[in-house]
Amino acid sequence: MAYVAVLPGKQPELAETAERRWAALAAVRPDLAPAVTLQRQLLGLLIELGAAIEAGRLPKLSLPPRYIAAKLARGVPSFTNEPIPLPVPVLKPALLSLCDALAAGGAADAALHIREAIVNGSIEAGSLLAASLKRDQAAIRIGATQRGLAPDLVWLVAELAVSPFVHVLQRRLFWHIDNEALEAALAAWARGYCPACGSWPAVAEVVDGHRTLRCSFCSSAWELPSYGCIYCDEQGAAFVTAAPNEERKDRRVEACGTCGGYLKTIDLAELSPFPLLAISDIETTDLDVAAMEHGYGRPPLKEFGC
Numbered sequence: 001m002a003y004v005a006v007l008p009g010k011q012p013e014l015a016e017t018a019e020r021r022w023a024a025l026a027a028v029r030p031d032l033a034p035a036v037t038l039q040r041q042l043l044g045l046l047i048e049l050g051a052a053i054e055a056g057r058l059p060k061l062s063l064p065p066r067y068i069a070a071k072l073a074r075g076v077p078s079f080t081n082e083p084i085p086l087p088v089p090v091l092k093p094a095l096l097s098l099c100d101a102l103a104a105g106g107a108a109d110a111a112l113h114i115r116e117a118i119v120n121g122s123i124e125a126g127s128l129l130a131a132s133l134k135r136d137q138a139a140i141r142i143g144a145t146q147r148g149l150a151p152d153l154v155w156l157v158a159e160l161a162v163s164p165f166v167h168v169l170q171r172r173l174f175w176h177i178d179n180e181a182l183e184a185a186l187a188a189w190a191r192g193y194c195p196a197c198g199s200w201p202a203v204a205e206v207v208d209g210h211r212t213l214r215c216s217f218c219s220s221a222w223e224l225p226s227y228g229c230i231y232c233d234e235q236g237a238a239f240v241t242a243a244p245n246e247e248r249k250d251r252r253v254e255a256c257g258t259c260g261g262y263l264k265t266i267d268l269a270e271l272s273p274f275p276l277l278a279i280s281d282i283e284t285t286d287l288d289v290a291a292m293e294h295g296y297g298r299p300p301l302k303e304f305g306c
């Protein structure tokens, strides 16, 4: 089956696993200490927010399984162009806390200005969160620039705040499906982007030889039937997998000479539950550097029709 269900972590094990992985990372990469301190805080907030969302009432989605199956068959992710009501009263305070953490973690004034804009209503929290869920980078970028705010930081804050919600949504949609058409459509999903939200993977986590793509936004997990470039499906000589560090063959970069894209892959004992995928991403920042030094990049978000 292409879609892989990753069991959600439970407190306190989730926090303990996170701490263990952070400590291991800090030990081998002391230079990453400031980044680790910040990410630890952000992750703590996301774990709390995730628990609040799991405990609350989710919106009823009018997404019939057959309808989603037909979308997936056309290569359109499930949530694309769907009006999905967001729990703004739960997510808005999280936006502010995330700004505080980012301000303390080095983004200082830039993060505080965003916080201020949300508090005084210059940025309407509901619209910002909705634009993030829709993956509407242009709208967020324009809105931020018009208000003199750092666009990348506004995008990040909104993405982090929405991520626990969209993670739960994709689980509710794809787990325990009692519908053959949707099950078949998910099993046949052979795209490099996420079948739920359409984002590209942050990394591929490899467990027991299974290369599982992990969505950078909703943390969904899926396997592809073939081994090639996740962006353009190149499977020939132009697609190479290499370990930049000879002694760490468990951490590799897949690079494509045809489209210029790259993907990080790491071997792990188990797939990371939400939101610990962020740790896999931070653990492999040296692979991003190596790939970019060789001229590879990550493509922008894919755009979809209806």
Ligand SMILES: [Zn+2]
Pocket: 194, 195, 196, 197, 198, 199, 215, 216, 217, 218, 219, 220
């Ligand atoms: Zn996703």
Ligand SMILES: [Zn+2]
Pocket: 229, 230, 231, 232, 233, 234, 256, 257, 258, 259, 260, 261
């Ligand atoms: Zn490619």
